Amino acid sequence: MKIQLETIPVWDGVKEGSECFICSLMKKAEEDGVRYYLSSAVMTPEVRVETNRDGFCTHHFSLLAEGGKPQSLALVMDTYYDESKRLYAPGFEKIQSASSPRKLEKAVSSFFESVGEREKGCLICSRMEERLVRYCYTVAALWKEDQEFRKALEDSKGFCIHHTQQLYRMAKEALSGDDLVEYGKLLFALLEKNLARVQHDDWWMTQKYKSENKDKPWNGCEDAQKRAVYKLIGEGRVIDPVRS
Ligand SMILES: [Zn+2]
Numbered sequence: 729m730k731i732q733l734e735t736i737p738v739w740d741g742v743k744e745g746s747e748c749f750i751c752s753l754m755k756k757a758e759e760d761g762v763r764y765y766l767s768s769a770v771m772t773p774e775v776r777v778e779t780n781r782d783g784f785c786t787h788h789f790s791l792l793a794e795g796g797k798p799q800s801l802a803l804v805m806d807t808y809y810d811e812s813k814r815l816y817a818p819g820f821e822k823i824q825s826a827s828s829p830r831k832l833e834k835a836v837s838s839f840f841e842s843v844g845e846r847e848k849g850c851l852i853c854s855r856m857e858e859r860l861v862r863y864c865y866t867v868a869a870l871w872k873e874d875q876e877f878r879k880a881l882e883d884s885k886g887f888c889i890h891h892t893q894q895l896y897r898m899a900k901e902a903l904s905g906d907d908l909v910e911y912g913k914l915l916f917a918l919l920e921k922n923l924a925r926v927q928h929d930d931w932w933m934t935q936k937y938k939s940e941n942k943d944k945p946w947n948g949c950e951d952a953q954k955r956a957v958y959k960l961i962g963e964g965r966v967i968d969p970v971r972s
């Protein structure tokens with residue numbers, strides 16, 4: 729697999745000092761994806777063929793709805809509805825011609841099966857996944873090639889659990905043998921150490937709410953409860969890319 733390196737964003741990421749720089753990069757990828765499908769790109773027939781066919785996951789549909797671009801989204805939705813109308817017409821007809829509770833039940837189940845099929849796949853998730861693959865591959869490639877990056881990664885706060893899984897998956901494309909073992913162990917050593925640190929920060933927050941500690945310093949734990957959540961689940965997750 730030939731994968732394009734993303735050296736600059738990954739180097740910027742490792743230097744930012746966050747809980748997971750893949751989360752930061754993927755939040756940006758998500759914003760870019762939403763902006764693209766609310767831009768003039770949706771005026772072009774090729775893009776509308778895709779939006780009509782694949783659409784978006786529920787999370788990204790709602791980001792589009794809240795994206796403040798009514799005209800673009802109205803265009804996308806108008807022809808998406810046309811396609812849905814075509815796909816749902818036989819189901820509506822079967823429901824209206826059902827002559828018994830059993831036939832109605834069958835027709836309704838089959839209608840919602842087609843709704844489930846229609847909901848599968850998301851163009852924004854697909855665009856995000858392309859970047860996720862490149863970012864995760866680049867981390868492994870830079871770890872191998874660049875001693876300075878290796879040191880920066882070892883000194884970083886590591887990654888969220890969700891992205892550790894993606895990083896390990898892509899490591900197998902970039903590395904092999906002893907390198908793969910060493911890098912894989914580093915990813916999980918970083919995870920174990922930093923889960924403990926985040927928990928300690930969260931614990932300190934619980935202590936700070938006790939009256940005897942109210943004058944003690946926060947030690948940077950003012951947002952520990954949120955970091956405790958996102959260290960587990962990650963941000964900017966790819967939910968349902970289009971599988972062809
Ligand atoms: Zn992450």
Ligand SMILES: [Zn+2]
Nearest residue numbers: 785788850853
């Ligand atoms: Zn999505």
